[in-house]
Amino acid sequence: MSEPTKAISELFASRFGERVKLGPMVGGIVSAEVEVESWLEVCRILRDEDEFGFEQLTDLCGVDYLSFGQSEWDTDDVSQEGFSRGVEGLGPGRFNWADRPEAAGVKQRFGVVVHLLSFRNNHRLRLRCFAPDEGMPIVPSLVEIWSSANWYEREAFDLFGIVFEGHPDLRRIMTDYGFTGHPFRKDFPLIGNVAVRYDPQKKRVVYEPVEIEPRVGVPRVLRDDSRYKADEVDQAAEATAGQIASDDAATGEQEDQNG
Amino acid sequence: MAEIRNYTMNFGPQHPAAHGVLRLVLEMDGETVVRADPHVGLLHRATEKLAESKPFNQSIGYLDRLDYMSMMCNEHAYVRAIEELLGIEPPPRAQYIRTMFDELTRFSNHLLWIASCGIDLGAMTVFLYAFREREMVMDMYEAVSGARMHAAYYRPGGVYRDLPESIAPYKESRWTKGKDLKRRNEWREGSLLDFIEAFAKDVPSKIDEYETLLTNNRIWKQRTVGIGVVSPEKALQMGYSGVMLRGSGIEWDLRKKQPYAMYDQVDFDVPVGVGGDCYDRYLVRVEELRQSAKIILQCVDWLKKNPGHVMLKNFKVIPPTREEMKDDMEALIHHFKLFTEGYCVPAGETYCAVEAPKGEFGCYLVSDGANKPFRVHFRAPGFAHLSSMNELARGHMLADTVAIISTLDLVFGEVDR
Numbered sequence: 001m002s003e004p005t006k007a008i009s010e011l012f013a014s015r016f017g018e019r020v021k022l023g024p025m026v027g028g029i030v031s032a033e034v035e036v037e038s039w040l041e042v043c044r045i046l047r048d049e050d051e052f053g054f055e056q057l058t059d060l061c062g063v064d065y066l067s068f069g070q071s072e073w074d075t076d077d078v079s080q081e082g083f084s085r086g087v088e089g090l091g092p093g094r095f096n097w098a099d100r101p102e103a104a105g106v107k108q109r110f111g112v113v114v115h116l117l118s119f120r121n122n123h124r125l126r127l128r129c130f131a132p133d134e135g136m137p138i139v140p141s142l143v144e145i146w147s148s149a150n151w152y153e154r155e156a157f158d159l160f161g162i163v164f165e166g167h168p169d170l171r172r173i174m175t176d177y178g179f180t181g182h183p184f185r186k187d188f189p190l191i192g193n194v195a196v197r198y199d200p201q202k203k204r205v206v207y208e209p210v211e212i213e214p215r216v217g218v219p220r221v222l223r224d225d226s227r228y229k230a231d232e233v234d235q236a237a238e239a240t241a242g243q244i245a246s247d248d249a250a251t252g253e254q255e256d257q258n259g
Numbered sequence: 260m261a262e263i264r265n266y267t268m269n270f271g272p273q274h275p276a277a278h279g280v281l282r283l284v285l286e287m288d289g290e291t292v293v294r295a296d297p298h299v300g301l302l303h304r305a306t307e308k309l310a311e312s313k314p315f316n317q318s319i320g321y322l323d324r325l326d327y328m329s330m331m332c333n334e335h336a337y338v339r340a341i342e343e344l345l346g347i348e349p350p351p352r353a354q355y356i357r358t359m360f361d362e363l364t365r366f367s368n369h370l371l372w373i374a375s376c377g378i379d380l381g382a383m384t385v386f387l388y389a390f391r392e393r394e395m396v397m398d399m400y401e402a403v404s405g406a407r408m409h410a411a412y413y414r415p416g417g418v419y420r421d422l423p424e425s426i427a428p429y430k431e432s433r434w435t436k437g438k439d440l441k442r443r444n445e446w447r448e449g450s451l452l453d454f455i456e457a458f459a460k461d462v463p464s465k466i467d468e469y470e471t472l473l474t475n476n477r478i479w480k481q482r483t484v485g486i487g488v489v490s491p492e493k494a495l496q497m498g499y500s501g502v503m504l505r506g507s508g509i510e511w512d513l514r515k516k517q518p519y520a521m522y523d524q525v526d527f528d529v530p531v532g533v534g535g536d537c538y539d540r541y542l543v544r545v546e547e548l549r550q551s552a553k554i555i556l557q558c559v560d561w562l563k564k565n566p567g568h569v570m571l572k573n574f575k576v577i578p579p580t581r582e583e584m585k586d587d588m589e590a591l592i593h594h595f596k597l598f599t600e601g602y603c604v605p606a607g608e609t610y611c612a613v614e615a616p617k618g619e620f621g622c623y624l625v626s627d628g629a630n631k632p633f634r635v636h637f638r639a640p641g642f643a644h645l646s647s648m649n650e651l652a653r654g655h656m657l658a659d660t661v662a663i664i665s666t667l668d669l670v671f672g673e674v675d676r
Contacts, residue, residue, distance in 0.1 A: 026609045027343045055495045059610070059621055059638040069606075069627040092631075093312035113623065115610055115638070119495065119509070122516055126610060148498025151646035174300040174675065184308050216312045222628045223603040 008123060011051060016042060023128075029115075031126040039129050040140050046116060046125070047145055054116035054125060057146035060153060062160035063111045066186040067092060067101070071222040093190035093216045097209075100187045109134040110162050114142070114149075131162060141167040159184035189214060265293055272301055276379045276661045279671035283648070285660070292660060295652040297645055302675040310635045314601025315341055316414065318635070323409035325637060326673035329368040330400075331360045332615040333673075334413040336637075339519060340611040340624040341415040344604045345576060351521070352567040353417035358521040359455070359558035360403070360412070361613070362551040366462075367396040368616035368668075369544050369551075373469055376541070376665040380482045385472045392465055395458055402426045402451045416577040417570035422562065424450045452559050459555040466548050473541070483537035487651050487663040490535060497650070498643035501618025502668065506543050507535035513614035525557045537666040576602045601630040610638075617641055617668050639673035 009022055009030055019038045023031035034042050046052045072091035095101065110131040117124055131137030141164035142149040153164040154173040161182035164170060172179060176196075181188055191214050199206045266287045271277035280301040286294040306325060310318040322337050323330040335357060342348065349357075374389035397407045402423050404410035412419050428444040429435050435443060446457040473479045489499070494507040504511050512529040514522040530546035532539030571577050578597045579590035606628040612621035618640025625634040644667045651667075652660045 024607070026607055027611065029610055031608070056498060058498065058500070058612075058619065059623065059636070061623060061636040063625060063634050068633060071629060113636075115621070115623065119511060124610070126608075146498070147496050148643050148646065151642060155642075172300075174303040176300075183305060190308060190312055218314050218317075218600060218630065221600055221603065221630050223630075224628065 008052075008125070015045070015049075015051075029124045029126050031128070033128045033130075036129055036132055036139060040142070040145070043114075043127070043142055043145050046127075052123075052125075053118045053120050054123070055119050056117045057114060057142065057148050057152075058117045058124075059115040060142070060149055060156065061113055062156035062162050062184070063113055064160055064184065064186045065109050065111060069222065070220075072219040073221045091216070091220050092186060094214050096189050096191060096214055097193050100189060102187075107134070110137040110160060112139050112156060112162060137162045138165055139163070140165050141170075143167055158182070161185065190216070270660065272298075276664060278375065278664060278669050280675075281645075281664070281669065281671065283660070283664075285652075285657070287657065290656050292652045292655055292657060295649045295660065297648045299642075299645065299671070300675050302671045304676070306676045307635055307637065310632055312631065314630050315604060315632060316601060318632070319414065320409060320411045322637075323411060324672055325639065325676060326615065326617060326620065326641070326670045327408060328371050328670050329364045329616045329620075330408055330410055331357075331364045331412060332613055333620055333637075334411070335361060335520070336611055336613045336615070336620050336622040337624075337635075338413045338415050339613070340609050340622040340635075341604060343609045343611055344607050344624065344626055345415065345602075346605075347416055347571055347573060347576060349417040349571060350568045352421075352562065352565060353569045354521045355558050355561050355565075356418050356422065356569060357413060358525065359555055359562070360399075360418075361520065362554045362558070363396050363399055363455070365616040366548060366551045366555075367393050369548050370396070372544060372616075372665075372668050373473075373541075376662075377473065379661050379665045380479065382473060382476070382479060385469055388465070388468055388472070392458075392462060395454075398426065399451065399455060399458075402454075414570070414577070416573060417568070419570075421569045422451045426451050426454045452563055455555060456559045459552045459559065462552050463549055466545060466552075470545060474545070480538060482658075482662055483541060483666070485534075486537045486655065486659050487666060488534065488536045489647075489651070493647075493650070494535070497647040499618070499647075500640050500643070501614065501616070502540055502543050502547070503618060503640075503644055505530065506532035506540035506666075508533055513612060513619060517612070519611075519613060521558070521561075524561075525554050527554050537662050540666045603628055603630045604632075612638070615640060617670070617673070618644070620673075637673070637676055639676060641667065641669045641671075641674045645669055645674055 009025070012020055012022055012030070012032060019035060020042060021033040023033060025031065046054045108130040112129050112131070114127040115124060116127065129139055131139050139162055141153055143153065144166065150169070151173060153167055154169070154171060156162050157164060157170050158172040158174050159182055175183065181193060183192070191212055192210050194207045195210045196205055196207055268285050268287060270283035270285050272280045272282040277283065282298040282301065284296040284298060285292055306321045310321060319334055319337065322333040325333050370389040370393040374386040377383070377385035400410050401407045404412040404419065426447050428447045429440055431440055446454050489503070489507045491507045491509050494504050494509060499507070508531055510529060510531050513519070515529055527550045530543045530550070532543050574590065574593040578594050579587070583590040584594050604626040606626055608623070608625040610621055610623045612619045619638065620640060621638030623636040623638065624632055627633040648663070651663050655663065
């Protein structure tokens, strides 16, 4: 599967030019970002033209980029506070409904990510489209092009509140009947908003505000050090060691000559 | 003249043939389905959001509970996605163990499918037969992981531990004693690999037994032939994968087309259907059982010859063993760090798919460089299959919807996530 992917990135550049921005390729899958205006057009070309031939929409999901790259524990600076630094703050999942973080004015907050599969060329492709307005995210629906998008778009609408324009039946799918809010948004508390229980007096199920405290055990930490690049570190260490050794040898020789 | 109206009825959510918690709102014209509207989400547990609040390794257990009939295949997709972002590759022995257990999982999934589909369509005996064999696969799960179903056996960098040298025999009880006990323990005297080998060698004869019960059975054929027909073009358009696709005659199997683990090293065939109806999907699944047995035997053979590590030796991601911790300060520090904070995965995104028994199970993982996933999305095959329910069931009789739901091979753990 890895062979044709290089060709496809060139193909992209020549066919779409500026309309599609190509991202880095991981695991043999090309990643491309498409403007919302050309979303439908690009997708239709990707399905219909033989050189692309993406017959199937394998997967579609929403992503909320609020708090992307933010950690709860500053690891760059040294402080006197120790581990307690890690358990403060209202990081993902650590707040309740009343304390939820402000989410106004985040640019490119909601993205729709699509994975396409071409059976005849054995390619995969990832497309991403950002909703232009984060207050009311609207993206054109792909149901016309791939009917498998139907439920995936309903799911993204339910969980992220992304509205798919032109979808024939945009109802909630995962959450309870009568649910409010979009639970997978980063400003929706992990503990939820309402709890449900059976009330023996009223003899029916009742909804009440959730009572439990948010509890996330492990703080969110970003580490940019090179611990996972063990090979590079080893190579660098070896190179420096070699450098020092040769320097030593050189100075030693010099000293000998001087002596 | 009396007005004739269509009748709307609920199929489920508490219906034995709904395979869990499917609420199907059916609009009926007499006995004929006019419209089918599946209501899902009754088992929604927000697995993807929960995973965002935990270090990477702590979510492996949730994966078992998605498609709770093919546990290790789900783990495989997630673990592969993490490995890909970390840029590590497990040792070959671990890859073979994964291949073998993926196939054992496929085996147990298809056995459960044939059992429950049989019982849905009125064939009771095959249920008892299939559960007899499935019990042994559960024992294998237990031998490697300690749990019969929710194994959490695959870890980034390999598998949790090597295959054990023994497998627990049956103890004498009121129900198992004397000759019967001896017969049941016959295979369990050697190592786990011996047990798996004996099982995989014997099992084709057991598959013959299921086929005697079903393949030429007149009632079985009346209930399945020509029911729920899907054309190849429709199958692609509706996002089908796995058996649903192959049953419609499209030769597509990720194990062949985009091989992972050790699938490019083993020899097997991909069965393909012709008609795209329920009966063809049944035939494809039965043949996959046979092919799985073939793959398992090849893996057993390799694993017996090649001992070695089953986990990478990379303390930045993989915790050290207990023995190492006892006398190595460095190992102790790594252990502490990995179990309090976990490892950080470099920023990036990936999509890894495996050929799970039900179809393509994919894991889309976005990392921003933290010790928890930023966003993880699981592409469940059953979700796409069920979304086409309206197209499949329209025009069929009410009893046929049971056959259709059955051959979609749904598990609501993965549909609802």
